[in-house]
Structure formats: structure tokens, C-alpha cells
Amino acid sequence: MFLVGVGVWTWVIWPRFGLAIWNDDRAWRSDTPTSFLWVHALLIGASLAVGTAVGVLGVKALRARSRVG
Template sequence: MKLSRPVSWFLVAFGVWSWIVWTTFVKNLWKDTSGLAFHHGDHSAPTAYFWIHLTLAIVSFLLGTAIGVLGLRGLRALRAEAANAAVTATEKQSARVDADA
């Protein structure tokens, strides 16, 4: 399967966006003083809300990373394909020059 350049860049951007959003979320979750994440603000007593949202964040980090890596691999494959096409074109040009001589 071949990814286009725009799709590859979208996947990379999604991966980066995912890390930005969920890192901010986890920081805010850790700072929570409302009693949702920790009983009475005590960090040694996390609630179910904390564990569920931390699990969501971890899964999102993993998926964002996997999606971003797919985008990077797509971009690398496109770059390699362009380099191979340039080498092939140079070889054809060189063969024509040799045939004309």
C-alpha cells in the first residue's frame, strides 16, 4: 500500500497533535484539586476517574505514536522512490550519451 504525501503528512500531524493534547490532559489530571482524580487532593489516593483517564491517555499516546510512525514511513518511502527515479533517469541519460558516442 502506498500513501500519498498529503496523507503521510496528515498522519504525522495527527501523531504530534495527539501527543500535545494528551500530555496537556495528563498534566491537568495530575494537578486536579476538585476531588475527581484524587480523594481530598491526596496524590496517594487516586480515584477510578484518574485510572480510567490515565488509561485513555496511555492508549492515545500509543495510537498517536503508531499513526505518526506510519506517516513517517510513508514519507520515507516517497523520498526513496523519488531518489530511485532520479538515479534511473540519470542512468538512462548516461546510456543515451554512451550510445550516441
Template sequence: MALFLLAFGVWSWLLWPTFLRNILGDEQSWSNGSPTAFLWVHVVIAVVSLVLGTVIGVLGWRAHRANRRS
């Protein structure tokens, strides 16, 4: 289970930055140089996912280290 959590954290950091770059380049994200609701919603989703991925990855890393010690 620890390795699954760790892999989830790594996967989040591989997936979401790419998604965010794609959203920032999308024409629906901007209207006359200003960010749209489409952009803000997706930025919030990406940030929350990165935070959760980080927390889950850290928990997985700690569990993996604890399993190796015992």
C-alpha cells in the same frame, strides 16, 4: 496521507500530556490521597492515545520517507 498521519502523531503528543497534567491536578482524581476511578480511566485513555499516536506517527513518517524516495 503520510503527512496527515505524521501530523496526527505530533498532535497526540501535544494534546495528551497536557490533558494528563490537568487530570492529575483535578480534585476529582484524588480521594484522601488515593487515586480514584476517575483518574485511572483517564490515565488509561491518555496512555492508549499516546501509544496509538506514536504508532500512527511512525507509520506516517515511514510513508513520507518512502514517498520522497520514489
């Protein structure tokens, strides 16, 4: 359940953080994305990928546990 919780938490927190970065004045210069935006987008994408993988592992573990007994 912990792994599933981490996966869900990741999808609750990181998109909100992404929106905050998107709206930050440092993210844009003359309607062009800055490295501030690109670095944070990469970090957010990596975190969502890891969180998804952890959540999937948690679901698989729960399913395997229910099959065993």
C-alpha cells in the same frame, strides 16, 4: 504529512489533558488515586500509543515516498 501531524498533535494535547486530570479534585481521595484518575490515565496512554503508531506510519510513508521518486 497528515499522519505525522496527527502524531505530533497527539503528543501536544494529551499530556496537557493528563496534567489537568492529575490536578482535578476528583482524581484523588486521601492521597489515593481514584478510578477517575485510572480510567483517564488508561485513555491517555491508549491515545498516546495510537498517536505514536500513526505518526510512525506517517514518517515511514514519507521516507518510502522519497525513495521511490
